[in-house]
Amino acid sequence: MGFSVQGKTAIVTGAGRGIGLAIAQHFVQAGANVMFVDNDEESLERQMSDYDTENGPVRYFTGNICEKLCSANLLSATLDAFERVDILVNAHRFVKGSDPLDTDPSVLEEMLRQNMISGLRLSQMIAKRMIKQAEGQADVQQAGAIVNISNLAASRPVPDLLGYSIACAAQEQSTRGLALALAPHRIRVNGVRFSSVMSHELKCALKEDADLRDQIVSGTPLGRIAAADEVAEAVHYLVSEGARFVTGQVMTVDGGRCLADPVTAQAL
Template sequence: MSEMLKNQVAIVTGSARGIGREVAQMFVDHGAKVVITDKDEDLAAEAVTAIREAGGEAISFCGDVTATDFAKNIIHTTIENFGRLDILVNNAGYTADNLVHRLTDEQFQEMLDIHLIAPFRLIREATPYMRDVAKKEIENGVTNYRKIVNVSSMSGVKGNVGQANYAAAKAGLLGLTKTIALEWGQFNINCNSVAFGFIDTRLTRPKEERGSVNGAQVGIPTKVRDAIINKIPQRRAGEAKEAASSIFYLSSPLSNYINGQVHLVNGGSYS
């Protein structure tokens, strides 16, 4: 195991599968202790078991990140088990697409809740264990870097047909990222965002595979999916591990002088 993240503690939301699971594994492989979070308790338990069997340290905390008490409870559990918090990755999310003239208030609010309000609450709740601890360290001449990575999307950068709710939430997350970077940069806390393009996950798999999130079908019709991929300069979807690598980079000492940035991970696709 590498020791790049030795003894650091990370929370990764939505980490029982997909990109989040890859991120958690990378963190553990580089010496971190990880809190796995997901609504699916069985999948979360499987992830923790796999990490522990490989010699890593992990716990799970399951629940709905949009619940008003989620942030308080997961931060408390993290500190209770590991005594510190060094890395926070706001990764949990999904889509609820519809054309703007058909979007309901509930569909719009749903995307704001999970992609913008939930990350805000987690960052705010982490204040005593990230910002305040860092402030005391600096006063004592100690420098330790801490990282926050918010997972946005190219939809939040350029918009996307059928995703007014999702795009608005992800764009708002970029504003939150830049503001936290301005406020907390003086405490050696780097807050950055990754904006993913077409990554191969449940949300972008062929719709014919009948994947679902919260009981709603997700995915993209094969013909539409193929057309999107053909417009990507690299002519393929990104892999979950490739997406996770960008999050790892922004969570590691390699990015100590990168703050308030939006890291585009899209295979060169900008249109």
Template sequence: MSFSVAGKSVIVTGAANGVGLAIARRFVKEGANVVLADMDDNGLKAEVDKGTEEETSARTFAGDLRQHLAQANLLSATIDAFERVDVLINAARQVLPSDPMDPKADEVEEMLSQNLMGSLRLSQLVAKRMIKQAEGDEDEGPVGAIVNLSSIAARCTQPGLMGYSISTAAADQMTRALAVELAPHRIRVNAVAFGSVLSNSLNTRIKANPDYRDNIIKGTPMGRIAKPGAVAEAAQFLASDAASFITGQVVTVDGGRSLLDPVNAPAH
């Protein structure tokens, strides 16, 4: 099987910076037709200024993808540009601290809206389009692929990140549920849960707290913080025909970080 994504029509959300941008750039480089979508219009324009949209295989779309109208417009723009959609990468994500003991706080709702519901609604919309594209097609090959971005926080939470942990755990279960539902339609759904990767949010935190870098490196068996390209490579694999019999899986990309027990004492 080939790892190629050349010629595939791909939507990448959260593509204005960080991991989402790294994924979009990789897919463009590998010959895919890519729509870079984000609510950060300035970030997308900056990417255009760097020349990404000069490539005939790349377009940009600015909008709040938590809103149904923006999602519908994104799909329409993709069809107008490339006539079809083969791959959806749900890379739009948000990290906010939350206080588990504050009953008036709304960070959990915000995290669920951004990290779960936006991806779910867009996945449903795009999956229906993929199914429609395959109508009357006698080919028994793959119809489409959806890749969600998650986090090791779904399993290994930290103080102050309850909302983020809940939302990513929900995204993992959404991945499994959609995989079962869409498998008969030959649409695969998988996720990449990452940690110890220099995302935009982690980069911001390291700048504010320089000690974080050494702590992360010490807590990662592979002894380094990976670049966003590590997630982009995993996303390409899951989107390609090389993963044609893989669905409902959450692939961990964290250098082994989630394998460690941070307490240096026997558990039993």
């Protein structure tokens, strides 16, 4: 079966920068049609300068996917451009600190809405389209693939990011639940959990803390910080036919850091 995504259509949220951008760019290089999605219009438009967004395999959509109507418009825009959708990657993340002993309920609600509920709603919407596309195609092993991007905070609680940790754990549970629900429809749902990856947030943290890089590297068995594209490669595997018997799993991409090093808010 191989690992090709040539000609497939992928929607990638959080594609304005960091890991989401790396995933979207990786898919373009692999020959897929890609809808870049982000709520930061300026950042997204800046990334689009290298692409033909009129006639090429790339389109972009700006909007707040926490809003149900926005998600519906995203799906419509993707179908207008490419006529189908085969892959969804929920890479949008929102991180905000909170007092573990006095967490503002609005912060927790925002973390859940941004990091879990929006992706779950979009996954449900896209899955219905995937099911419709696969009608009458009994010989097709894979009707679609969904990947949720999570964080090591899901299993290694970070007190100063209590709301974010809870949201990441909820997202991973939604990955498992959707995997079971969608398996009869030949749609696979998996996750990728990262930690010591050169994300936008980590770059900002490294600028503020001169010693943080050495702390992360010394606590990572593979002895370095991963590039965002290494997360993209893991996602590529999970959406490909090469992973056609893999569903409901959360792959950890952190160089073995979860095995050896305490997690801190600055290192996520």
